[in-house]
């Protein structure tokens with residue numbers, strides 16, 4: 001069994017606490033592969049501290065490569081067009097709905113507020129929006145249909161409703177301030193705010209409802225006790241899509257799979273699922289075991305959050321334009337073979353939880369079991385993660401079958417509970 005390079009951080013309560021010893025911060029910034037891009041540097045409030053720390057640093061490359069990288073570099077996922085097509089929007093943090101329509105209700109003592117987004121796949125409800133206003137005793141919350149009810153209002157009263165894209169766990173922001181919008185609500189009416197698919201309003205609401213829906217799904221599946229800080233999504237990010245120092249950066253809010261992939265990095269980080277490998281990666285190539293695991297797990301999270309487990313052709317839509325759609329139930333044969341490829345890591349994890357039978361895969365374990373097995377483990381590779389699965393819930397034969405089918409390499413071998421893999425597996 002390989003030694004985890006992160007054993008010494010086992011008790012670190014938070015990956016990037018402001019109170020970290022300088023040496024710990026220093027090691028992160030000194031890792032060339034982990035060095036944030038200029039855009040990330042500008043955004044990071046930790047940067048000055050890190051720079052000061054780096055001045056007194058002297059780590060060997062080998063030492064540096066053993067350390068966690070807090071920065072992901074996902075230019076392959078974004079594609080060139082996704083990065084260059086956005087410029088900083090001129091409206092600040094105030095969003096303008098694409099349409100607002102009010103209709104009279106049959107009853108005069110209540111009002112409905114509905115927020116939706118039109119997409120080519122249908123109408124998407126915007127869930128979990130917090131509606132505030134002077135006429136309200138308590139804030140209202142939009143439900144799974146994007147609707148909130150103002151009940152028992154005094155007939156003919158009216159108020160200015162305000163919505164901020166922020167709750168206890170999430171923020172969607174231009175920089176540090178959350179986006180907001182306001183509109184008038186009259187008692188006795190139904191007001192519907194509609195977003196276009198890729199307008200500024202539509203992109204901001206897309207990020208919000210993707211993240212909030214995934215948060216709710218996590219809450220009902222594995223709980224949220226690891227979610228210890230407000231997770232901010234910065235959009236629009238000209239520097240492309242990446243996760244850096246606890247913050248998610250998004251170039252296109254309407255690209256659901258990339259948004260959820262970047263959120264996946266944050267969940268992986270907070271849940272201490274595995275190591276981060278730094279540097280560039282191309283989805284169809286092989287690289288370091290840690291990079292393949294962190295990228296593969298992030299896409300697996302995106303798939304779990306948004307794709308039907310019974311889908312016979314589970315795939316992403318926008319991710320990696322040069323290869324889109326990225327098919328994860330059936331991986332193309334030309335993708336680099338073996339467990340150091342992120343696409344195959346995603347497909348392997350997906351086969352463990354999906355309900356569609358393909359080839360030798362009949363495994364239908366829950367997301368929860370994989371989560372419990374990996375949570376806090378900071379696994380260094382998919383091989384190390386698979387060992388955890390074997391130890392906690394799945395027989396070796398089943399793992400071997402799914403492994404072989406997805407990585408196209410020989411199955412895992414166990415000898416007296418010690419994992420033995422071909423050299424390139426770690």
Ligand SMILES: [Ca+2]
Nearest residue numbers: 329330351358
């Ligand atoms: Ca499959």
Ligand SMILES: [Ca+2]
Nearest residue numbers: 351354361363
């Ligand atoms: Ca399966």
Ligand SMILES: [Zn+2]
Nearest residue numbers: 072074295298
């Ligand atoms: Zn990534």
